[in-house]
Amino acid sequence: MPLWIQILPGSDEPIYVQVAEQISKAIARGELASGDKLPAVRKLASELAINPNTVARAYSRLEQAGLVTTKTGSGTFVSDPKLRRSDASDINMLAERMDTLITRGLNLGLEAQDLIVLFEKRLAKFGNKSNKQKDEK
Amino acid sequence: MNEIVLETEALTKYYGGTLAVDHMDLQIPRGCICGFVGRNGAGKTTAIKLMLGLLNPTAGSSRLLGCDSSALTPAIRQRIGYVTEGHRLFRWMSIGGLEKFQRSFFPKQWDDKFFVDMIEYFDLPKKKKIKHLSNGQRAQVSLALALAPNPELLIMDDPTLGLDAAIRRQFLEGMIELIMRQGRTVLFSSHILGDVERVSDRIVVIDKGVLRANCSLEQFQKAIKKAILSFADSVPGDVNIDGLLHCRRSEKQLELTLVGTDDEKISEWAKSAGAENYNIVKMNLEDQFIEFTAPANHRRLFQWEER
Numbered sequence: 001m002p003l004w005i006q007i008l009p010g011s012d013e014p015i016y017v018q019v020a021e022q023i024s025k026a027i028a029r030g031e032l033a034s035g036d037k038l039p040a041v042r043k044l045a046s047e048l049a050i051n052p053n054t055v056a057r058a059y060s061r062l063e064q065a066g067l068v069t070t071k072t073g074s075g076t077f078v079s080d081p082k083l084r085r086s087d088a089s090d091i092n093m094l095a096e097r098m099d100t101l102i103t104r105g106l107n108l109g110l111e112a113q114d115l116i117v118l119f120e121k122r123l124a125k126f127g128n129k130s131n132k133q134k135d136e137k
Numbered sequence: 138m139n140e141i142v143l144e145t146e147a148l149t150k151y152y153g154g155t156l157a158v159d160h161m162d163l164q165i166p167r168g169c170i171c172g173f174v175g176r177n178g179a180g181k182t183t184a185i186k187l188m189l190g191l192l193n194p195t196a197g198s199s200r201l202l203g204c205d206s207s208a209l210t211p212a213i214r215q216r217i218g219y220v221t222e223g224h225r226l227f228r229w230m231s232i233g234g235l236e237k238f239q240r241s242f243f244p245k246q247w248d249d250k251f252f253v254d255m256i257e258y259f260d261l262p263k264k265k266k267i268k269h270l271s272n273g274q275r276a277q278v279s280l281a282l283a284l285a286p287n288p289e290l291l292i293m294d295d296p297t298l299g300l301d302a303a304i305r306r307q308f309l310e311g312m313i314e315l316i317m318r319q320g321r322t323v324l325f326s327s328h329i330l331g332d333v334e335r336v337s338d339r340i341v342v343i344d345k346g347v348l349r350a351n352c353s354l355e356q357f358q359k360a361i362k363k364a365i366l367s368f369a370d371s372v373p374g375d376v377n378i379d380g381l382l383h384c385r386r387s388e389k390q391l392e393l394t395l396v397g398t399d400d401e402k403i404s405e406w407a408k409s410a411g412a413e414n415y416n417i418v419k420m421n422l423e424d425q426f427i428e429f430t431a432p433a434n435h436r437r438l439f440q441w442e443e444r
Contacts, residue, residue, distance in 0.1 A: 009331030012419040014358055042317050049309040051170055052317060053338045057355075 019058035147197035159346035172333030175343035218288030243286035
């Protein structure tokens with residue numbers, strides 16, 4: 001699956017964050033599977049017409065999040081989900097983000113059940129990936 | 138790694154009684170793409186011409202690749218590329234003629250194939266005279282001429298002014314291509330902050346001839362932010378918080394634009410000023426630039442009265 005990244009200059013998110021977020025989304029959706037190689041920093045920089053340091057920053061952000069690992073000399077690879085660290089603070093942060101969404105939903109007048117249905121619908125978009133992981137088990 | 142390739146020291150230029158560049162102390166390390174931004178008339182073109190030794194400073198000095206700008210030797214000039222504002226090229230020359238002319242200044246490192254490939258890619262006939270080219274085509278020729286000698290230091294004065302999105306992108310790609318070769322440095326001025334954000338890893342801001350910022354783009358983007366504070370009754374009269382650029386008041390709200398103030402400080406101040414709550418808002422680069430270079434007492438241009 002080719003990686004499609006779009007840069008939005010003038011956004012309040014710095015470009016390295018935009019690149020990192022779009023790659024982590026591709027990983028979450030299974031478009032990039034564990035073991036897949038990310039494009040070389042220089043290649044992605046020239047394709048997107050952005051500074052190579054910006055790409056390098058995006059990759060190191062992904063590495064800090066445990067989503068990719070860099071092997072010196074051979075490149076950056078999507079890491080094995082089983083080896084990804086997800087400590088309590090990461091999960092906490094996720095929970096806090098969900099609070100924002102729940103607040104918005106409730107303010108729109110949705111009931112708890114509506115929210116759950118909505119959540120499941122959206123989750124289905126990532127279907128390939130979650131099924132695949134179940135099959136492996 | 139941090140070798141300085143471009144340096145100015147108290148660089149100053151008066152045009153008659155008008156101060157165009159005011160005691161500018163600038164240092165650019167090797168290996169970066171540096172976006173040089175400032176409002177119209179801020180002194181960017183003058184500063185660039187001083188750096189290149191095309192103008193004499195009233196006071197102060199500058200050095201390129203370690204050599205004083207007023208005494209750049211041919212050997213040093215061969216390592217420097219310069220793209221003029223408006224891509225002024227000899228109008229009576231053909232593209233091929235300009236190629237030969239320009240190549241003669243860079244006998245050692247001119248890349249024939251690179252130039253020919255670029256001209257072919259742009260679909261420009263080599264025999265065509267510059268005066269018969271469109272603005273965009275002239276800019277493309279100028280880009281090819283600037284990159285073919287593989288300059289160690291490339292200085293471009295507003296190279297994308299008035300160009301369409303596709304040709305602008307070619308300039309950005311050209312800069313990225315150059316910087317990925319070992320040890321190249323680019324300084325380019327521009328009014329298109331989106332372009333600067335895309336390709337630069339360093340930003341230099343000049344305002345009314347004064348150097349206001351020279352740091353990594355990331356530092357700049359982190360440093361400037363807005364805080365919006367709400368008050369139950371009325372806003373305090375005095376706003377004495379470090380790093381305050383601008384302060385806008387409404388009946389129950391304060392909107393502060395701050396530079397270099399960390400979130401903790403804002404939180405402390407909000408508490409001490411008795412704010413009910415506060416919000417720190419991220420800004421995009423264009424808003425940051427506008428607020429950073431706006432005069433201290435600036436008001437909105439249009440103030441609509443509510444009926």
